Amino acid sequence: MISPILSFQNPYFQNNRQCQIAFQGRDLLKLTPLGITRKVRCAVRDVANVIGSGGEGVVYKIPKTDYCVKITGEDIFYFGNWNMNVPISEKVNHVVAISDNGTRMMKIINGEHLNYFNNPEEVYNLPIESYAEILKQIANAKKYGKFFDVSPQNIIYDSQKKSLTAIDFTEKDFFDYDKFLPLSLLFKALQDATPTISALKKNRHLIARLLQTIIEPLSKVEAKEFPIYHDDVDLLLSYGMKMLPQGTSAKKFKDLKKNIFEILKLKEDKIQSAEKEMLLAKKIKTVQRQIDKLFC
Numbered sequence: 001m002i003s004p005i006l007s008f009q010n011p012y013f014q015n016n017r018q019c020q021i022a023f024q025g026r027d028l029l030k031l032t033p034l035g036i037t038r039k040v041r042c043a044v045r046d047v048a049n050v051i052g053s054g055g056e057g058v059v060y061k062i063p064k065t066d067y068c069v070k071i072t073g074e075d076i077f078y079f080g081n082w083n084m085n086v087p088i089s090e091k092v093n094h095v096v097a098i099s100d101n102g103t104r105m106m107k108i109i110n111g112e113h114l115n116y117f118n119n120p121e122e123v124y125n126l127p128i129e130s131y132a133e134i135l136k137q138i139a140n141a142k143k144y145g146k147f148f149d150v151s152p153q154n155i156i157y158d159s160q161k162k163s164l165t166a167i168d169f170t171e172k173d174f175f176d177y178d179k180f181l182p183l184s185l186l187f188k189a190l191q192d193a194t195p196t197i198s199a200l201k202k203n204r205h206l207i208a209r210l211l212q213t214i215i216e217p218l219s220k221v222e223a224k225e226f227p228i229y230h231d232d233v234d235l236l237l238s239y240g241m242k243m244l245p246q247g248t249s250a251k252k253f254k255d256l257k258k259n260i261f262e263i264l265k266l267k268e269d270k271i272q273s274a275e276k277e278m279l280l281a282k283k284i285k286t287v288q289r290q291i292d293k294l295f296c
Contacts, residue, residue: 027065027066028062028065028066028067029084029096029097033081036079036105037079037082037099039062040069040079040103040105041079042063043060043061043063043069044060044069049063051068057070057071057072058071059106061108067096067105067106067107067108068106068108069103069105070103070104070106071103072102072103078101079099079100080100081099081100082097082099082105083097083098084097086098089145089146090104092141092144092169093106093146093167093168094106094107094167109158109165110158110161111156111157111158111159111163111165112156113152114153114155114190115152116152116191116193116194117193117194119152119157119202120157120159121202122159122162123164123190124190124192124203124206124209125205126162126164126209127162128209128213128216130163130164131164131186131209132213132216133163133164134155134163134165134166134186135183135186135213137165137166138166138182141166141169146169146170146171147171148169148189149168150188150189151189152190154166154167154168154189155190180229181229181232181235182229183210183214183228183232183233183235186210187206187207187210191203191206204244204295204296205295205296207236207239207240207295208294208296211237211240211260211291211295212288214228214233214260214264215260215263215287215288228264230261230264233264234257237253237256237257237260240294240295241253243295244294244295252294255290256287256291259283259287259290262283263280266279266280266283
């Protein structure tokens with residue numbers, strides 16, 4: 001089982017701020033196998049290069065490059081040849097090369113690890129495309145038997161690109177292959193767990209953005225890239241219902257739920273017609289207004 005960068009409090013990073021991962025340099029993969037090995041050996045000799053640590057190994061950044069390596073064995077100096085033709089199932093975890101001793105080299109993802117308590121405010125109001133991209137990533141991983149290990153620390157937020165990237169996919173058998181819930185998983189990973197009014201507001205915004213993502217027109221978010229599961233939407237809506245202010249009309253919430261499932265049915269219908277497109281566009285506008293009124 002492959003596990004990429006794990007959350008790690010670097011002792012060299014003062015004030016316990018989240019570690020910003022960003023460095024550039026010559027493309028390491030263009031060097032000879034021996035040249036790559038020399039760079040890796042230098043990296044693992046210095047504890048200051050550690051950027052991740054967990055039960056499966058230690059992750060070291062390779063200075064002045066865009067890469068890191070995860071050391072899982074005791075032999076940290078023999079690597080042999082480096083295979084750049086990694087299978088797609090490995091690429092899910094951002095692996096770009098595998099050495100003869102099984103060491104994985106991965107691309108560094110620029111940004112910061114998220115957490116349950118003090119994510120930047122903009123994380124809860126990102127463009128719909130930002131949520132769509134990470135949902136597609138989670139859905140794509142499932143095709144290769146990999147499941148997102150739900151934790152905010154396994155999501156990297158790039159404030160420059162306004163992007164979210166999942167970094168830890170696992171093959172553990174406790175995931176239910178038949179019950180795939182990417183929307184609900186993403187909400188659980190991104191939610192603010194602090195018992196405050198501010199957190200409640202941020203979580204409502206997050207619910208709104210995720211709901212708006214799945215009702216977007218097909219031209220923006222292709223259903224085939226992250227299939228929508230009704231059980232998943234139903235669970236996300238149940239989270240949203242718990243976060244609505246007391247006194248919120250139950251009928252308004254029921255109408256929203258009904259309209260969302262009608263939209264999903266229209267989007268799943270393979271029969272295309274001008275009438276259907278007009279009806280879909282009208283319902284999307286209606287639901288967008290309902291979402292804004294209830295959650296924003």
